[in-house]
Amino acid sequence: MRIASFILLLLSGGLFGKLTINWKESFLKISDDRNPGGVIEVWYLEAYCRSGSTDREWNETVIDHETKLLSATETEIKLRCKLADGVIIDHLITAEEDKISFHLVAKNPTGQKSEAHWGQPCIRVGRFTGTHNDVDKYSYLKNSFVFLDDKKSFMPTENWATRARYIPGQVWCPCHVPKTDVNPRPLSIDRPSNGLIGCISADKKWLMATAWDPYQELFQGVIRCLHSDFRIGGLEAGEEKLIRGAIYVMANDASALIKRYEEDFPAQVRRHRTLSDPQVVAGHPVSGKRVAITTPDYAGTKVHHTLYLPENWNPDWKEIKESYPLVVEYSGNRAPSLGSSGRVEDSVLGYGLSGGKAVWLNLPFVDAKGQANQLKWWGDEAATVAYAKKVVPEIIAKYGIDPDRVILCGFSRGAIAVNYIGLHDDEIAALWSGFVTHDHYDGVTEWRGTKWGAPLPSYREAAAERFNRINGRPVLICQNGGTSEIRKVIGSPGNVSFLDVDTGAIFGTYPIETRIHPHTDRWLLKPSDQRNKVLDWMEKLGFFQNVQE
Secondary structure, three states: OHHHHHHHHHOOOOOOOOEEEEEEOOEEEEOOOOOOOEEEEEEEEEEEEOOOOOOOOOHEEEEEEEOOOOEEEEOOOEEEEEEOOOOEEEEEEEOOOOOOEEEEEEEEEOOOOOOOOOOEEEEEEEHHHHHHOOOOOOOHHHHEEEOOOOOOEOOOOOOOOOOOOOOOEEOOOOOOOOOOOOOOOOOOOOOOOOOOEEEEEEOOOOEEEEEEEEEEEEEEEEOOOEEEEEOOEEEOOOOOOEEEEEEEEOOHHHHHHHHHHHOOOOOHHHHHHHOOOOOEOOOOOOOOOOOEEEEHHHOOOOOEEEEEEEEOOOHHHHHHOOEEEEEEOOOOOOOOHHOOOHHHHHHOOHHHHOOOOOOOOOOOEEEEOOOEEOOOOOHHHHHHHHHHHHHHHHHHHHEEEEEEEEEEEOOOHHHHHHHHOOEEEEEHHHOOOEEEEEOOOOOOOOOOOOOOOOOHHHHHHHHHHHOOOOOOOOOOEEEEOOOOHHHHHOOOOOOOOEEEEEEHHOOOOOOOOOOOOOOOOOOOOOOOOOHHHHHHHHHHHHOOOOOOO
């Protein structure tokens, strides 16, 4: 038992105490007796940079800056960077047992927009990897890694780029950053699976890795260095942004590293993850499963909804005083030529919105006979509205839902239903705290052959009445190909955000294995700049508050 405890203490780093830090003349030194190199040097900071940098002379990209030391101990350092354009960035750097944490506050006190888009902490890894005296100054690559296709990939990686304005080196650009805005070194065609880049020590016992949120790029440089460069994204006059980062120095265990990273950067994890929608299975609701449920009112019929409880849902939520967000979804019409079945089982927009981290409810449209789910349009409108009025409050009460984090969403038919059904009257409208639609919007297009959607003037008049029931709550309207036609009809109210989506850019040429048409709700399952903007909107609402990854 004593031997096991000693080994655990050794692996955790507890035998040697905390890391210590020192900053002098633009270099942060991380001291650690555990690893062979002893000291890890970080050029902090090498540069602040403008956008449009991928194919431009480096001196035109760099923004001059000065760094001032405000205070320092061996476990906490405060720095202030002042950029030539007047931007001020305060850095709080703290040393923990196996991690250096960075908390940055970037402020633009000027009256002009700043073009500061990213910053470069340059981590020198020659001593850590035991390659600092090698004649081949790139021999450290064999010890260095990024994560591609969710696997640790040592350098040089498979699709190693060799052409750029400056060579050698390697850049990995995440999907939320334009490829025109990164280091002018060879740019890999591969997207990183997460924001980590690192290396293993000379004796293979330790690893060093770094990550930032948000981040601009991962970069293998030319002075035995590795970068995860933090993203600023420009600063409007008077704007302030928060940025966080970490350097991990820990036992060489990739699984443990990923766990730490996911705990420290949950928002970044949501952005990188490719989602696989859970299939409906038989049984009762349990965490991590999606099931079909027929309510007692519809016993003996085929009317049903589906319910997914996230893996972090706890049946003892009352005792532990936990609450969860809820996404409620309406599905599209049955349209086989577009790849849409119209079934609650096949809709995925809500799962993409939450990243599988919320309770997810797919409501049916009840057919005119009350015997099955309607696959095209509304069926019995009154019954469909009544179904939502009864089931949603029951779900909120039974599964520990926070009523201030209930989002109603829909795709295609479901996008129209967000207002047409979800804002049918004041009672049902009161259930929701926010709204998300993709492809179509209530009151925009005339739906000929229907009593409710034509003629257009009367349809728009009724839609405007429904829209007023939103009453200032947040709305996100997404549209493949652009939202301009929707804006023409509803204007640009302050509570409404618009997102132009290009599913072709996300998926490539159609048809593909998962979709046969660009009119699809599956785009939120795949990492993209558009999905990141949706997640930004959700996070601004506080939807993911206290959500465990």
